[in-house]
Amino acid sequence: MNGEFLQAIEQIAKEKGIKEEVLFDAIDAALVTAYKKNYGTSQNVKVTINRENGDVEVYARKTVVEVANDDLLEISLEEAKKINRNYDIGDIVEIKVTPKNFGRIAAQTAKQVVVQRIREAERSNVYEEFINKEDEIVTGMVQRKEKNNVYIDLGKTEAILGPNEQTPGEVYNIGDRIKTYVVEVKKTTKGPQVILSRTHPGLVKRLFELEVPEIKDGIVEIKSISREAGSRTKMAVYSHDENVDAVGACVGQKGQRVQVIVDELRGEKIDIIEWSSDMAVYVASALSPAKVISVNINKEENTANVIVSDSQLSLAIGKEGQNARLAAKLTGCKIDIKSESQALLNG
Incomplete structure (x- = not known):
């Protein structure tokens, strides 16, 4: 030498x-x-x-x-x-x-x-x-597909979007630029392995943080998110400033802010509701767009007995029970929904 x-x-x-x-x-x-x-x-x-x-x-x-x-x-x-x-x-x-x-x-x-x-x-x-980007959003390009996995080029490394992390119905074409959520970064003998997700509720949260300044500034807080990727998301928000409407801030003027996120999620519906410390109020809001007549909370059993008008029952439950299921996950409360007629029959 x-x-x-x-x-x-x-x-x-x-x-x-x-x-x-x-x-x-x-x-x-x-x-x-x-x-x-x-x-x-x-x-x-x-x-x-x-x-x-x-x-x-x-x-x-x-x-x-x-x-x-x-x-x-x-x-x-x-x-x-x-x-x-x-x-x-x-x-x-x-x-x-x-x-x-x-x-x-x-x-x-x-x-x-x-x-x-x-x-x-x-x-x-x-x-x-x-490793510092875990729980954050990264933008990458679809590079290749192999054994149901989609490989995303993040510039310095190639990341993996596994079949369970892919949104049902989404098509990932080679060359597409997409935003994904970093679930985990592992050390392997072949170098770091970055695990991505398009289904994680954290993706929705980070997208709103990017789009809504009030969230980034801490004025509006995302309290809870429940999601069935590719179909529907419910998100509960709260304002720490009485002069700022939390739901309005997230929706944006003429729905512009939420529409950007809906477009990124390729048409996924997003219900934004106001969080409340009053569980009865919170459950009623969570079942939106259905209108609720009454909510009876059993704190010991963590259940909510909800009554809606007969015409609102199918809307409250949702297609294949989705609306009620997402509301229960959002609030952390088991929800039992009955129509007025059913409530009268049961005494």
């Missing part, structure tokens, strides 16, 4: 954000392995790289003993004294044993180690970047 190699190490360290000493330590360790592999020795050796000129030197490390029984690992006190009279029993003597053609092996080994360390550093940097 030579000065040019040292300059290359310095440049790589700066560009990839790796400390030079980390690279040199890794190369030193690899050169020890390379030496033992090529020269078949069980010696205890140390390899050093001169940081000034790039020269590589190999030293056999031997322990000073009274009488040497293993010449590969030990040196007698008498022989050690010939090298330096200050040596004593138990000291380590380093003897230069650099082979003549070791420079070529060293250069090849060093190159392999640097390439490996660069790859590791890049993977580590990508992991550190995306």
